[in-house]
Amino acid sequence: MGYNNINESAFDEEGTTMVTIYDLARKTGFSSTTVSKALNNYTDVSEKTKKKILEAAAEMGYLPNAHAQSLSTKKSWTIGVMFAEDNEVGMKHPFFSALIESFRKYVEREGYDLIFASRNLRQRDTSYLEHFLYRAVDGIVVICSDPHDPEVQEMINSHLPIVVIDMSGQNCSVVYSDNIEGGRLAVNYLHSLGHTEIAHISGDPSIDAGAQRIKGFTKAMDELNLPIREGYIVNGGMFSIEEGKAAMETLLSHETMPTAVFVSGDHMAIGAMEAAKEKGLRIPEDISIIGYDDIEMSSYVTPKLTTVKQDTDRIGACAGKLLMNQIIQKKKILATEVVPVELIIRESCTRVRKEKNV
Numbered sequence: 109m110g111y112n113n114i115n116e117s118a119f120d121e122e123g124t125t126m127v128t129i130y131d132l133a134r135k136t137g138f139s140s141t142t143v144s145k146a147l148n149n150y151t152d153v154s155e156k157t158k159k160k161i162l163e164a165a166a167e168m169g170y171l172p173n174a175h176a177q178s179l180s181t182k183k184s185w186t187i188g189v190m191f192a193e194d195n196e197v198g199m200k201h202p203f204f205s206a207l208i209e210s211f212r213k214y215v216e217r218e219g220y221d222l223i224f225a226s227r228n229l230r231q232r233d234t235s236y237l238e239h240f241l242y243r244a245v246d247g248i249v250v251i252c253s254d255p256h257d258p259e260v261q262e263m264i265n266s267h268l269p270i271v272v273i274d275m276s277g278q279n280c281s282v283v284y285s286d287n288i289e290g291g292r293l294a295v296n297y298l299h300s301l302g303h304t305e306i307a308h309i310s311g312d313p314s315i316d317a318g319a320q321r322i323k324g325f326t327k328a329m330d331e332l333n334l335p336i337r338e339g340y341i342v343n344g345g346m347f348s349i350e351e352g353k354a355a356m357e358t359l360l361s362h363e364t365m366p367t368a369v370f371v372s373g374d375h376m377a378i379g380a381m382e383a384a385k386e387k388g389l390r391i392p393e394d395i396s397i398i399g400y401d402d403i404e405m406s407s408y409v410t411p412k413l414t415t416v417k418q419d420t421d422r423i424g425a426c427a428g429k430l431l432m433n434q435i436i437q438k439k440k441i442l443a444t445e446v447v448p449v450e451l452i453i454r455e456s457c458t459r460v461r462k463e464k465n466v
Contacts, residue, residue: 210424269434291324352376
């Protein structure tokens, strides 16, 4: 009938035919076409009908045969995932894990599973693209990697459908937060509190998000006619707590300390807060600190962290939609989705004191 993405019958391990969609049709009273549509999650089947068919399928022990399904649809129903692990944090970082979870939920609703590329591939002299081609993935998502990495560019230039998250200016579909506007939001808010001695702990500028937030910081400072003191932009590396702490220690060693610091990631901001406290500074009375990401921990540290929120739910869903469109249309599509950011005001920033903090 043209709808049998899921094959018409289920098989046991020995290949013996078990429950068919025709058995389900007889059981439920619906046509075999309706049953097939419900099993494949077509939108023109009501939720009530779908629920009845799925309950019957579970009751009768119907299971689609994945191999037969793959042969009939010419798909593996898998998506390859590659993301940066340069700081050895990987998915343990709450921003990455929230992003992956959002993307996973979207593509799983379309019937897809995720395959994660091991960082040990390079030790085995196998490229990420070779691995994904071997696994016959239907598409690839790349998250927060070095845009100059030849392996990333190899995947972007391949024939496979691909979407890149957290990088701009690539020759493929991309989804990223408005990082320049995020930097401007942070600086403008600090300036509204009277701060003029504002410093920035950046992410590594080799990473697109780090470079774009530096641009946002410098753009806002320029728009406000505020000078950036020498040494007031410190590279915080790969967004870890330890690197944020070290960068803040560098800032606080200056003869003239900033009254406020915009930090390019919440993990780094938490490290920066720790360094300030160890130096005997009160937050926000002596120094204001604003982060970026709005990870869950931000609302539980003391003081609660003011931050620029990235909408991980929307980013993941946008990436999933862009990739699904390419897989359905069977061609690569160049599209750009810039996801707005939002300032979340909590307790770590306050109006600057009259006397300058030195």
